[in-house]
Amino acid sequence: EAGVVQSPRYKIIEKKQPVAFWCNPISGHNTLYWYLQNLGQGPELLIRYENEEAVDDSQLPKDRFSAERLKGVDSTLKIQPAELGDSAVYLCASSLASSYNEQFFGPGTRLTVL
């Protein structure tokens, strides 16, 4: 069974440029999460989707960040414009349903903003 797929694995951009990250969850997983992981820190939830509905986006900085999961499968997270402080690893995770059980994580996208 394929795991959570993310692309690109690495991205380097200049500040004020836009950037997008893509995630394909494990087949059949209805719930998808985007996390931000700063260097030396644990991941922090940005947004949680149940199918195509964003059910928790309270931690998403909506002035520059946006996300979509149009068909309830894969998802895109966008930053426009990027700032120096956005340099981090962006992790995607999925689970069968919103539950207290395991979330399956992708390898992440490491973003560097110059």
Next chain:
Amino acid sequence: AQTVTQSQPEMSVQEAETVTLSCTYDTSESNYYLFWYKQPPSRQMILVIRQEAYKQQNATENRFSVNFQKAAKSFSLKISDSQLGDTAMYFCAFMRDSGTYKYIFGTGTRLKVLA
């Protein structure tokens, strides 16, 4: 607000020996869930072990076990017979039993297993 503290930024252990990673948390709730996740250098996090707070029995998964002390709000991970493949960042995480399904992660402990 809930917080999770991992006070050991780095640890090392000799192969085949036992090591214990510490985690404490702060919450006013009586039921919740605790997790240990492993993040190897490739960065893909995987679940190591999970504990429900209402269960008194400590969870065990092969070489991995926890010491869950609810009153002390402590949730340590013991790795027995350490292997080189155990080298990774280990994150302790807390989840409320409230329907938010949101992990609160600690800052992690970097474990290095020495040959």
